[in-house]
Amino acid sequence: MDSPNSVGGCQRIVTTQMSTEPCHVLVVGSGAAGLTAALEAAETGASVTMLTKGHAPDSSSWHAQGGIAGAIGDDDTAELHAIDTERAGRELCRQSAVRVLVEEGPDRVRELITLGVPFDPELNLEGGHSRRRVSSVDGAATGWAVSSLLSRRAAKADHLTVREATAVRSLVIADGRCLGVMTPDGPLYARATILAMGGAAALWARSTNPPGQIGDAVAIGAAAGAAIADMEFMQFHPTVLEGSRLLLTEALRGDGAILIDEKGERFVDELAPRDEVSRAIVRRGRVFLDLRAIDRDRFPGLMAEIEKSGFDPAVVPIPVSPAAHYTIGGIVTDLHGRTDIGALYAAGECAATGVHGANRLASNSLLECLVFGRRAALAALDEPPLPARLGEVPPVPPERVTTEQLREQVWLQAGVIRDPADLAVLARSPDPVAAMVARFAIARAESRGVHYRTDAPVANPLFEGHFVMRPGQGLILEQWT
Numbered sequence: 285m286d287s288p289n290s291v292g293g294c295q296r297i298v299t300t301q302m303s304t305e306p307c308h309v310l311v312v313g314s315g316a317a318g319l320t321a322a323l324e325a326a327e328t329g330a331s332v333t334m335l336t337k338g339h340a341p342d343s344s345s346w347h348a349q350g351g352i353a354g355a356i357g358d359d360d361t362a363e364l365h366a367i368d369t370e371r372a373g374r375e376l377c378r379q380s381a382v383r384v385l386v387e388e389g390p391d392r393v394r395e396l397i398t399l400g401v402p403f404d405p406e407l408n409l410e411g412g413h414s415r416r417r418v419s420s421v422d423g424a425a426t427g428w429a430v431s432s433l434l435s436r437r438a439a440k441a442d443h444l445t446v447r448e449a450t451a452v453r454s455l456v457i458a459d460g461r462c463l464g465v466m467t468p469d470g471p472l473y474a475r476a477t478i479l480a481m482g483g484a485a486a487l488w489a490r491s492t493n494p495p496g497q498i499g500d501a502v503a504i505g506a507a508a509g510a511a512i513a514d515m516e517f518m519q520f521h522p523t524v525l526e527g528s529r530l531l532l533t534e535a536l537r538g539d540g541a542i543l544i545d546e547k548g549e550r551f552v553d554e555l556a557p558r559d560e561v562s563r564a565i566v567r568r569g570r571v572f573l574d575l576r577a578i579d580r581d582r583f584p585g586l587m588a589e590i591e592k593s594g595f596d597p598a599v600v601p602i603p604v605s606p607a608a609h610y611t612i613g614g615i616v617t618d619l620h621g622r623t624d625i626g627a628l629y630a631a632g633e634c635a636a637t638g639v640h641g642a643n644r645l646a647s648n649s650l651l652e653c654l655v656f657g658r659r660a661a662l663a664a665l666d667e668p669p670l671p672a673r674l675g676e677v678p679p680v681p682p683e684r685v686t687t688e689q690l691r692e693q694v695w696l697q698a699g700v701i702r703d704p705a706d707l708a709v710l711a712r713s714p715d716p717v718a719a720m721v722a723r724f725a726i727a728r729a730e731s732r733g734v735h736y737r738t739d740a741p742v743a744n745p746l747f748e749g750h751f752v753m754r755p756g757q758g759l760i761l762e763q764w765t
């Protein structure tokens with residue numbers, strides 16, 4: 285029996301029996317990409333179901349802080365945003381995807397303004413951006429503001445059913461077409477399935493992501509035969525409060541916060557790209573973010589969180605270290621979210637469009653969710669009806685379990701600075717995603733963007749391309765335009 289409830293403004297439906305009635309568009313994940321795709325599809329009158337493993341605040345989107353990039357300032361252009369994105373991406377951004385992101389991005393940000401997201405009056409400057417172009421809410425509450433608003437709209441939307449606490453374990457595939465998903469409660473069929481399942485950063489012991497973000501999309505996608513790319517590129521956020529998941533946003537450094545070592549000396553350009561700052565911190569040992577000179581009132585929620593953790597940012601510098609943050613790799617898609625499998629789409633952090641190259645520019649990922657989530661929904665609507673006979677219901681695979689020991693191993697063997705001998709050990713992990721990360725990192729015998737190898741510390745032009753894994757093949761380096 286259904287029992288409607290409310291979690292964070294999001295409709296909650298707990299069912300013991302799941303309807304096998306097919307829907308038009310099935311969206312897996314209720315972060316920014318899933319919400320955008322589900323709302324976009326439902327607005328056309330199509331029947332949409334959105335499934336999510338936990339509850340609304342379990343997504344990374346809910347926790348995003350600094351904001352959403354988008355060239356909406358008077359001194360800014362899509363072209364400048366593209367230049368910054370490609371510079372951060374180190375010769376690896378897929379240019380067609382960057383064009384889509386920067387050209388459609390401003391309209392998506394303006395739509396959020398129209399919907400009532402209470403963005404701060406000033407645009408923020410973040411690392412790697414040449415202009416103030418990051419829209420934020422209360423300095424560091426952007427993800428919460430955007431996700432809760434979209435969740436409230438989803439709860440009220442006609443034609444849209446939201447199911448929380450429903451984990452997808454596998455895809456139902458017949459004759460090269462995705463027919464839906466398998467959950468512990470049974471199958472759910474749809475003309476089109478959009479995976480918006482987020483990243484894998486919680487597979488690392490030090491992570492900013494909610495614990496469930498362990499890369500289920502790539503595990504499930506690869507098992508079904510989808511192409512996977514770029515899994516060597518895990519972006520580490522440089523400034524995470526030591527011993528916690530609390531990220532201290534780039535916007536703080538944009539506003540003048542400085543990084544100092546134990547002697548109180550600065551050692552890095554605080555606004556350099558994240559990979560450079562992360563490596564500088566790891567090499568320096570124990571470091572601190574000094575917030576004493578900035579206008580802390582611009583970040584009220586974050587300052588309260590820091591104080592809750594036992595530090596007074598007005599008095600002492602805050603100990604920070606890097607943590608796994610954003611998964612650049614994922615399921616390969618075209619510019620409309622289409623994967624190699626018919627009727628299967630991917631959008632947001634679980635997709636590999638190539639837009640971020642070898643390093644994601646700060647605040648480009650919420651934008652990616654809005655732009656590519658919408659594109660995937662529009663393309664998914666065109667899928668033809670399901671075949672009359674859906675065939676046998678496949679068995680439900682067992683739950684993927686990740687232990688603390690595995691997460692420590694991934695942190696040590698595929699962390700900020702990587703050694704090929706460590707990677708070779710990790711490549712034998714029984715966990716499919718941990719092993720995949722290691723195999724991709726071994727193949728990329730160079731250092732580029734967020735991927736740094738001790739034995740090959742500089743970029744090598746031979747590796748200008750994306751490593752792609754397809755069923756039955758080794759890793760193949762492809763050029764994406």
Ligand SMILES: Cc1cc2nc3c(=O)[nH]c(=O)nc-3n(C[C@H](O)[C@H](O)[C@H](O)COP(=O)(O)OP(=O)(O)OC[C@H]3O[C@@H](n4cnc5c(N)ncnc54)[C@H](O)[C@@H]3O)c2cc1C
Nearest residue numbers: 313314315317337344345349350351452482632633647650
């Ligand atoms: C602390 C933090 C701060 C950040 N700050 C910023 C920022 O300021 N600007 C920016 O652009 N980006 C930021 N990011 C990155 C950004 O938040 C994410 O890249 C983005 O929100 C990803 O959105 P998504 O919809 O793709 O995935 P998510 O928001 O992670 O949502 C994934 C969804 O999939 C569901 N799911 C996962 N596995 C399953 C399964 N097996 N079955 C069913 N459901 C499943 C999850 O429950 C969840 O609902 C930040 C990230 C973090 C963690």
